[in-house]
Amino acid sequence: MSQRAIDALKSHLGPQGWLQGGEAAQLTRDVRGAYGGQALLVARPASTEEVATTVRICRAHAVAIVPQGGNTGLCGGAVPLGDARVMLDASLGEEPSPCIVLSLARMNRIVSIDPLRYTVTAEAGCVVQAIQEAAADVDRVFALDWGARGSAAIGGAISTNAGGINVLRFGNTREQVLGLEVVLPDGRVWDGLRALRKDSSGLDLKQLFIGAEGTLGIVTRAVLRLHPRPPREQTLFGAVGDISRLMDLFALARTVGDAELSAFELIPGDLVDMAIDRSATLIRPIATSSAWHVLVRFSGQEDVTEKLEVFFVEALERGLLTDAALAGNLAQEQNLWDLRDAISPMRMMTGKMLKWDASVPIDRIIPFLDEAQRRACAVHPPAKVIAFGHVGDGNLHLSVWPERPADAAGDQAFDMLCERIVIAIDALIWEFGGSICAEHGVGVENISRLRGQKAPLEFEMTGKIKAMFDPDNLFNPGKVFDSSFRKLTDH
Ligand SMILES: Cc1cc2nc3c(=O)[nH]c(=O)nc-3n(C[C@H](O)[C@H](O)[C@H](O)COP(=O)(O)OP(=O)(O)OC[C@H]3O[C@@H](n4cnc5c(N)ncnc54)[C@H](O)[C@@H]3O)c2cc1C
CATH class of the missing domain: 3.30.70.2740 (Alpha-Beta Plaits)
Incomplete structure (x- = not known):
């Protein structure tokens, strides 16, 4: 059965459209080397139609599909489960299915960019940095940004509802998505590629796929929001005086420049030291060492230096910071954010x-x-x-x-x-009223732990949604949803 599926997929996808062996093996382990398993092959469709046909072939042969973007996810969602077999509930008397990885890497085009609408339409495999650069070319900002920008794909960002350093100013991925095109588990294509800011015509279906980690559908294209590009940006790197008063420092930044505050990051001093010691290029921003440092960025239409200086002086006077440096030019600005990216x-x-x-x-x-x-x-x-x-x-x-x-x-x-x-x-x-999955998603890592976070009613509601979209559990099984949702189906 598996061999027939492999043959059908290879013939449909053509020689460029699949990988097996060494190259495929690399894509079956996650970025941390913590998770991974075997796949029949890695499918690399080049269009939405090819994704849809791949899904239909897999469906016909009961082969599960693990969607994959840049494979930078940190919860093991984009790789097969450990034993190459998907875990179904044994009590349901079903055989586990083999799986393929479906990589969106060849679907990496920016379809269109519209500065007047403040939107960009991209294929799911388009790398986040490529969208940032395309936006900058038309004097706009694409808000998503984090250390893996050069390899994370927009489909992965949407599917994990990724966050990053700009959430404070622009919100997370959910807030950047205006429309989606999605291949459903039955192989049909949902065209929800709308570019509307306002649409109150009933349920907003795209929200179901954002953060679903490939368990309900495969995102193939997205219409994304752009923002005006603030011409002025400047970052302060500060040594925190008293970590117990960090929120006073944050409140001060908001008081001085609420409209301008665009990032507020905390980094421990020992990781700063390690990052600098290990790098040939990073420059230590201030001589003062401290247990904690902050990166505070102001962005705006006007020069933000004066406001940052006011913040700096008052923070020093109140003992909230003991020392700080403002980036004085683009190279210094880049050094500060390279330092932040190096903190891992x-x-x-x-x-x-x-x-x-x-x-x-x-x-x-x-x-x-x-x-x-x-x-x-x-x-x-x-x-x-x-x-x-x-x-x-x-x-x-x-x-x-x-x-x-x-x-x-x-x-x-x-x-x-x-x-x-x-x-x-x-x-x-x-x-503390928090979540164990702030921005990286659930994947495999958090699946069994989530039960403590939400009420049974939430699992019942989300389980019914999964059961409706994917009753045979072929879309990224063993991720986000544990097998209990199967009991909500008629199987
Ligand atoms: C150095 C580093 C720094 C990071 N910093 C941050 C950070 O600050 N904030 C943050 O939020 N994350 C961060 N991450 C995590 C990661 O980059 C994000 O989760 C990102 O969104 C994953 O994108 P990806 O394309 O690599 O997705 P993948 O890892 O390929 O996939 C992630 C999940 O989405 C599913 N998926 C992928 N593409 C699709 C698709 N087209 N349709 C349906 N499902 C799909 C996969 O099956 C998987 O479940 C960081 C990672 C690294 C390595």
Whole structure:
């Protein structure tokens, strides 16, 4: 059966349209090397019609589909499950299905750009940076931005409802999407490529596919919002005086320049030191070392330097900052944001990392951080806790490094210890009214943990939606939805 599916897919897609062997293997593991499995092949359709036919062939042969954009996702959503077989609920008496990866990489065109409408239409495999550059060419801004901009694709961003450094000013991906074209699990194409700011003609179906991580449909094209390009932008890099007063610093930035404040990022001093030590190009912005640093960017139609200076002086006077530097030219500005991009605990540290992409109400960020450190150490005193993130929108990336026992005999105990830390921090996030999936999505990583975050009624409602779109569970099975939704179908 699988071989017939492979033959049919190869003949439909042509020699450029599929990969097997070494090249395919690379695309079946995630960016962290934490997740992955085998696929029959990697399909690389070049058009919406080819995606639709691929879906129909897979459907006819009961082959599951794992959509993939840039494969930069951090929750294992874009790669096959571990054993090359999708996990269905054994109690339903079904055989698990083999899967393919469906890469959108060849569908990478900007279809059109319209500066008067402030929109761009792009294929799903178009890389985020290419859309940023196309927007800049017509004096507009495409708001999505984060470290993986050069490889993350817009279809992946839409499917994870990605965030990044500009959420504070422009909102997350959901707020950038005006219209979508989607291939549904039955192989039909939904053309929802509308470029309207206002449309109250009933349910807004595109919202279902944003953040669905390929479980309800394959996004093939999108109409995206553009924004006016602020001609002036300037960033301050500051040493935080007292982390417990970080929200006073944030409030000050809003008071001085609410309309101008476009990014507010928190970075720990030791990661700044590591990033600079490991880089041949990064320049240390200030000599003062501190446990915590902030990057504060103001953007506007007028020169923002004066406002940033007011913010700087007042923050120094009030002890909120102990030192700071304003980027004086484009190279310095770039250096600050390159430094921010280089902050990646997973690349900088070795050993087992437990990570949280947490969001909490913004006024609770610092109490949350304190308590997270306390609880991780209560479970495991030597635990090292690192946090950084887009604190201006309540998003903290928290990592915990437990100490692994030297002897292999301790492996099982170590796994149990990690589990206890995860349970303790998840519970804390929920106590603070937060989410364990702020911007990276659910994927495989968070699927079993989500049960603690939402009421059963929410799972029932979302499960019914999944069951309606994809009753056979062929679209990215084992991601976002656990198998319980199958009990909501007639199978
Ligand atoms: C260094 C680094 C920094 C990062 N910083 C941030 C950050 O600041 N903010 C943030 O939000 N994320 C960040 N990420 C995570 C990642 O870049 C985003 O989640 C991004 O949106 C993933 O895009 P992608 O194209 O790589 O998607 P993939 O990893 O390929 O896929 C992600 C999910 O979407 C599904 N999918 C992909 N394309 C489609 C499609 N066309 N139709 C349907 N489903 C699809 C996949 O099946 C998978 O479930 C970072 C990652 C790295 C490596």
